[in-house]
Amino acid sequence: MRHLSRCQALQTAPQSADETTLEQEEVMIRRRAPDGVPQQPCGAMTFKIPQTDENKPRNILEEIVWWKAQELVRMKEKQPLTRLSMLIKSAPPSRDFIGALREAKERIGKPGLIAEVKKASPSRGVIQPDFDPVKIAKAYEAGGAACLSVLTDAKYFQGSFEYLAQIRAAGVATPLLCKEFIVEAYQLFKARASGADAVLLIAAVLPNADLAYLIKAANKCGLQVLVEVHTVAELERVLKLDMESSQVMLGINNRDLQTFKVDIENNRRIMESSAGQQVKERGFLMAGESGIFTPEHVAFVQSTGCGAILVGESLVKEGDPEAAVKRLLSLA
Numbered sequence: 001m002r003h004l005s006r007c008q009a010l011q012t013a014p015q016s017a018d019e020t021t022l023e024q025e026e027v028m029i030r031r032r033a034p035d036g037v038p039q040q041p042c043g044a045m046t047f048k049i050p051q052t053d054e055n056k057p058r059n060i061l062e063e064i065v066w067w068k069a070q071e072l073v074r075m076k077e078k079q080p081l082t083r084l085s086m087l088i089k090s091a092p093p094s095r096d097f098i099g100a101l102r103e104a105k106e107r108i109g110k111p112g113l114i115a116e117v118k119k120a121s122p123s124r125g126v127i128q129p130d131f132d133p134v135k136i137a138k139a140y141e142a143g144g145a146a147c148l149s150v151l152t153d154a155k156y157f158q159g160s161f162e163y164l165a166q167i168r169a170a171g172v173a174t175p176l177l178c179k180e181f182i183v184e185a186y187q188l189f190k191a192r193a194s195g196a197d198a199v200l201l202i203a204a205v206l207p208n209a210d211l212a213y214l215i216k217a218a219n220k221c222g223l224q225v226l227v228e229v230h231t232v233a234e235l236e237r238v239l240k241l242d243m244e245s246s247q248v249m250l251g252i253n254n255r256d257l258q259t260f261k262v263d264i265e266n267n268r269r270i271m272e273s274s275a276g277q278q279v280k281e282r283g284f285l286m287a288g289e290s291g292i293f294t295p296e297h298v299a300f301v302q303s304t305g306c307g308a309i310l311v312g313e314s315l316v317k318e319g320d321p322e323a324a325v326k327r328l329l330s331l332a
């Protein structure tokens, strides 16, 4: 059974049926339960759909993405797109996320750091019980982070779009990445209205047609984009997109989002592939993400050709996140 997402339906460039089928096959994550959600309220009645194994999520990423479809219905009821779009019109200008990373790399001779404001995760549970997002963000900034990443997913990461807004309102000047599982343009508007300067798009979730559409839509909203891959095949696919005139950087997630396994060697494998070579030739900034705990890890990721790093757990679990940033970047 084939499921076309709404973004594909809205996509501007027409695509042949063959191309669309190919893109669908390349993305292992199913965007919705094939037989529908277990139960659906409809007025006074509730439709229950018998559950088969085929209708259960195959991994955590699928579970999160299926949840997003339900979450988005409620979000749109609470705050319609028209309201968000009005908020964006009066929002302050966004900041140059990719530029800040490049500038930091030039200045300190180390990868530009995206420090993640992350309370919990599906793989680690609660990482920082004493969680004050604004305090952590300010400490990261004082320590020398070039940019921040803020988890906004509530159910699996105990994050919030409110944290983005609070961090921005508190006067933190470093550009902010909205770390969300984006499947629809509505979430871009929500991110921008909450104070984000950039958004994450995950290639394991989004076929190229959706990536192309969402990159265009994000840039139009004033948001830069970090497109994340986990495998050489995903990077090869993403590189087929015409991204030269877009505000885009790339990232290699060393965490397999389907199994939670973290392997920093993944960074080398991908950067040494011919797709990795192409990244360098085309001049895209690449971030190494996940499982970065020590200055040696930073040096390793840099040696593969990455100009940026995204780090969560190893910084957020420290009592003094400012000192943790300085230690990681050997700035202390």
Ligand SMILES: O=C(O)c1ccccc1NCC(=O)[C@H](O)[C@H](O)COP(=O)(O)O
Residues within 6 Å of the ligand: 060, 061, 116, 118, 121, 122, 123, 124, 253, 255, 257, 260, 289, 290, 291, 292, 310, 311, 312, 313, 314
């Ligand atoms: O972190 C998880 O358990 C996780 C599970 C499912 C989807 C995404 C997940 N994490 C997102 C990330 O990749 C990390 O937050 C980010 O790269 C920082 O990683 P780390 O430094 O290892 O906290």
